[in-house]
Amino acid sequence: MSQRPADWTQGDWTNEVKVIRYQACGACGKLQYFHRNFCAVCGATELAEKTASGEGTVYATSLVARAATPETRAHVPYNIVLVDIAEGFRMMAHGDRDLVIGDRVSARFVPFAGRVVPYFEKLR
Amino acid sequence: MSFITGVGLTSYGKHEGSSSLDLMSQAAALALADAGLKRADIDGILCGYSTVSPHIMLATVFAEHFGIRPSYAHAVQVGGATGLAMTMLAHHLVDAGVARHVLVVGGENRLTGQSRDASILALAQVGHPDYEVPFGPTIPAYYGLVASRYMHEYGVTEQDLAEFAVLMRAHALTHPGAQFHDPITVADVMASKPVALPLKLLDCCPVSDGGAAFLVSRESTGEARVRIRGCAQAHTHQHVTAAPALSELGAEIAIAKAKAAAGVAISDVRYAAVYDSFTITLAMLLEDLGLAKRGEAAARVRSGYFGRDGEVPLNTHGGLLSYGHCGVGGAMAHLVETHLQMTGRAGNRQVKDATIALLHGDGGVLSSHVSMFLERAR
Numbered sequence: 254m255s256q257r258p259a260d261w262t263q264g265d266w267t268n269e270v271k272v273i274r275y276q277a278c279g280a281c282g283k284l285q286y287f288h289r290n291f292c293a294v295c296g297a298t299e300l301a302e303k304t305a306s307g308e309g310t311v312y313a314t315s316l317v318a319r320a321a322t323p324e325t326r327a328h329v330p331y332n333i334v335l336v337d338i339a340e341g342f343r344m345m346a347h348g349d350r351d352l353v354i355g356d357r358v359s360a361r362f363v364p365f366a367g368r369v370v371p372y373f374e375k376l377r
Numbered sequence: 378m379s380f381i382t383g384v385g386l387t388s389y390g391k392h393e394g395s396s397s398l399d400l401m402s403q404a405a406a407l408a409l410a411d412a413g414l415k416r417a418d419i420d421g422i423l424c425g426y427s428t429v430s431p432h433i434m435l436a437t438v439f440a441e442h443f444g445i446r447p448s449y450a451h452a453v454q455v456g457g458a459t460g461l462a463m464t465m466l467a468h469h470l471v472d473a474g475v476a477r478h479v480l481v482v483g484g485e486n487r488l489t490g491q492s493r494d495a496s497i498l499a500l501a502q503v504g505h506p507d508y509e510v511p512f513g514p515t516i517p518a519y520y521g522l523v524a525s526r527y528m529h530e531y532g533v534t535e536q537d538l539a540e541f542a543v544l545m546r547a548h549a550l551t552h553p554g555a556q557f558h559d560p561i562t563v564a565d566v567m568a569s570k571p572v573a574l575p576l577k578l579l580d581c582c583p584v585s586d587g588g589a590a591f592l593v594s595r596e597s598t599g600e601a602r603v604r605i606r607g608c609a610q611a612h613t614h615q616h617v618t619a620a621p622a623l624s625e626l627g628a629e630i631a632i633a634k635a636k637a638a639a640g641v642a643i644s645d646v647r648y649a650a651v652y653d654s655f656t657i658t659l660a661m662l663l664e665d666l667g668l669a670k671r672g673e674a675a676a677r678v679r680s681g682y683f684g685r686d687g688e689v690p691l692n693t694h695g696g697l698l699s700y701g702h703c704g705v706g707g708a709m710a711h712l713v714e715t716h717l718q719m720t721g722r723a724g725n726r727q728v729k730d731a732t733i734a735l736l737h738g739d740g741g742v743l744s745s746h747v748s749m750f751l752e753r754a755r
Contacts, residue, residue, distance in 0.1 A: 267507045287508055287619065313529075315521030317513065318571040321497035325513035330571070333518050335526075335618060345509050345618050354529045368511055 263302050266371055271362045273305040273371060275342050286342040307360035308376065309338040311352050324366035331365070334358075336373055348373035379468040381603045381751065382478070382594040383412025384713040388554035389587035389701030393489050397427035398442050400484030400588030404706070405443055408590040412598050414478060419592075421449040421476030423463040425483040425705025428499045429490035439482065449476050456503060456740025457652055459483065460589070460709035461608070461747035467593035468605045477595050483705030484588025496584045503741050505616045517581050517655065519617045519742040521573035524657035528575065530623055531664075535575050537675035538656040539566035542579045542698055544678050545653060548685070549695025551726050556585050556701035566656075580656040585701030589709035591716070597754075601720040606733075607639025608749035617742040627746035628665035628737065635748035641733060643667040646750075648718055648731040649689050650711035652739040653696040662737055663691075666748070690728040693718065708738050719753045 264270035265288075276285050278292035279299030291298050312335040320326040334348040336358060347370055348358060358373035365372075385407025387400060395403075401424065409416065422445060424436045432438050436450040449470065455462045460483055467479035487496055500516045527533060543563055549555035561579060569578040592598075593605070611627035611634070614620050636642065649668055653659035663674040668689060669682075677683060683691035694700045694714035697707050717723040718731040736749045 267511065287505060287616075313522040313526040315518045315525060315576075316571070316574040317515065317518050317521075319497075319515065319517070319573065320513055321494045321501065321515060322513070328513065331513065333512050333514055333522065333573075335522055343618055345505075345512055345514070347512055354525060365511070366513055370511055 266362065266369065269369065271369065273307055273338070273344065273360060275303055275305055275340065276300040277303055284340065284342045286344050303340070305338050305340050309336040309358055311348070311354050311356045311358055311373070312337045312343060313354060314348070314352055316350060322366070328365060334373060344371070346371040346373050349375060378595070379471045379605045380594050380597040381591055381605065381712070381716055382598040383408045383410070383414065383592040384716045385411060385590045386554065386710055386713040387588045389585040389703055389710070390556040391489055392486060392586040395486050395586060397430045397485045397490070398439060400486060400586060400703070400706070401439055401482045401590070402443050404484055404588035404590035405480060405482045408480065408592050412592045412594070414592060414598060416443070416445050419445050419478050419480045420447050421467065421470055421479035422447045423467055423479060423481050424452050425459045425463065426452055426454050427485045428496065428704060429486055445480070455745045457654060457708055458738040458740035458745040458747045459705045460712065461736060461738035461749055462610065464593060464605070464712065465608045465610065465747055465749065468608060471593055471595040479593045480590060481593060482588070482590040483709050485704040485706065486586045487703050488584050488586045490586070493584055503615070505618060509616055509618060515573060517573035517576050520655045520657055521576045522617055523661070523743065524575050524655070527623060527657060527661055531672035533660060533672055533675065535567065536563055538575070538580055538660060539563040540675045540678040541653065541656040541659045542566045544683060545692060545696040545698035548693050549699030552694045552700060555695045555699055556583055557695070557699045576655055576657065582654050582697035582702040582707070585703040585707070587701055587703035587706050587710070589706040589713055591709070591712060602754040603716055603719050604752050604754040606641060606750040606752045607635055608747065609634030609638055611746045612744060615741055615744050620743065626665060626743050628662050628739065628743070628748070631746040631748040632666045632737070635750060639750040641750045643735070645733050646689060646735045648715060648728060648734040649683070649691045650715045650734060650736040651691060652708055652737055653692060653698050654702065654739070656698070658739060659696070661743070662739060666735065666737055685726060685728055693723065693726045693728065712736060715751060719751060
């Protein structure tokens with residue numbers, strides 16, 4: 254069950270637009286990554302759609318060796334990461350296998366199981 | 378006031394040919410017999426869910442199948458916390474006079490009723506459909522993420538986590554109903570197949586068939602008087618991406634409220650039944666609950682603190698990690714074992730003193746928490 258607003262037209266990587274987007278509340282200033290048509294903190298509906306730089310810091314990692322579908326099994330092992338994005342929100346993504354917590358990273362987009370998903374590599 | 382008046386538990390593992398309703402019925406019949414009650418005495422039913430046989434009205438499906446016409450019935454869904462959440466609700470229902478005897482039941486043929494892939498896939502859907510599930514995560518991966526961060530912040534090692542798997546297996550060896558009966562070592566855990574690093578196969582609970590049930594009643598029905606002394610919940614998020622900092626998770630919130638409700642301190646606890654879907658789950662929850670200091674739970678395992686003869690025996694049936702995990706019934710086995718310990722019926726597993734027990738359940742990715750204190754009343 255998708256939780257995005259039904260009238261959400263701008264798009265991000267979840268519907269094949271290669272950007273990472275987030276929402277900033279016009280009333281309380283809080284940011285949210287999971288898109289909704291209201292602010293989950295204060296309920297206001299004046300939300301600004303913003304595009305993230307794609308840079309951040311690794312918060313957590315897990316290298317998946319056991320996948321559950323033929324499509325994802327073709328990619329094992331793949332590294333799932335949580336990244337704290339520079340603008341001030343956290344997101345899940347894929348990343349290089351050797352990433353460790355605290356690494357500064359930058360996003361690109363790669364194919365995975367029939368879609369295109371954000372993939373983080375170490376900033377050099 | 379409410380009492381746990383009867384408990385029932387099947388063996389966990391393979392029950393070839395048994396449906397979810399069969400396993401629920403077996404456990405319910407055992408619980409009724411244990412309480413000395415008849416079907417007609419039951420006026421409330423709470424049940425969990427079955428991923429193998431989903432139904433929008435499982436409680437009435439079960440009630441009709443089992444032969445009960447309750448005045449109160451519905452299902453509850455809070456992932457791994459469902460068993461204790463149902464117990465908490467049953468406590469409030471009987472305390473408020475809504476029902477006299479509430480049957481709490483869970484059971485599922487999760488191992489033989491569907492493929493392992495199907496189970497893994499069904500459970501992974503607790504992730505965010507748009508922003509998490511596209512990455513091919515699994516429940517072990519969600520907990521693997523949490524594990525990597527917890528190890529980073531508190532200096533916990535993979536060998537530390539392995540200690541919990543070894544302890545749960547050692548406990549399971551003494552329970553004939555447990556899914557696993559081969560002893561394991563830290564080296565075995567370390568050498569087991571990677572699943573979602575840092576978690577390896579033996580850091581993860583199995584998929585099982587099984588059923589568990591108990592009765593929560595306004596008055597005790599026998600000499601064994603096990604009272605629900607106080608309980609509380611906390612729900613901070615659903616998805617791991619939206620989880621608060623490790624120091625702000627729901628277990629700490631729930632236990633603080635439960636302690637206040639029960640008027641009990643952690644130093645009063647003589648037996649612990651703590652959710653252990655993965656070794657990291659158990660390590661974190663023990664420390665969140667205050668049963669060990671931060672980063673020190675593994676040292677307490679090594680010193681025997683959580684063993685059958687230790688200061689606070691923990692999951693003496695083997696927990697989810699080694700007794701098994703059949704979904705909702707999984708963590709209900711913790712309560713059944715606690716009841717047996719509190720009433721002196723745990724046989725060769727009996728601990729010396731289980732007068733006050735702490736139970737804790739976790740659903741989702743440390744999303745939903747229920748803490749509960751039981752006491753043996755005189």
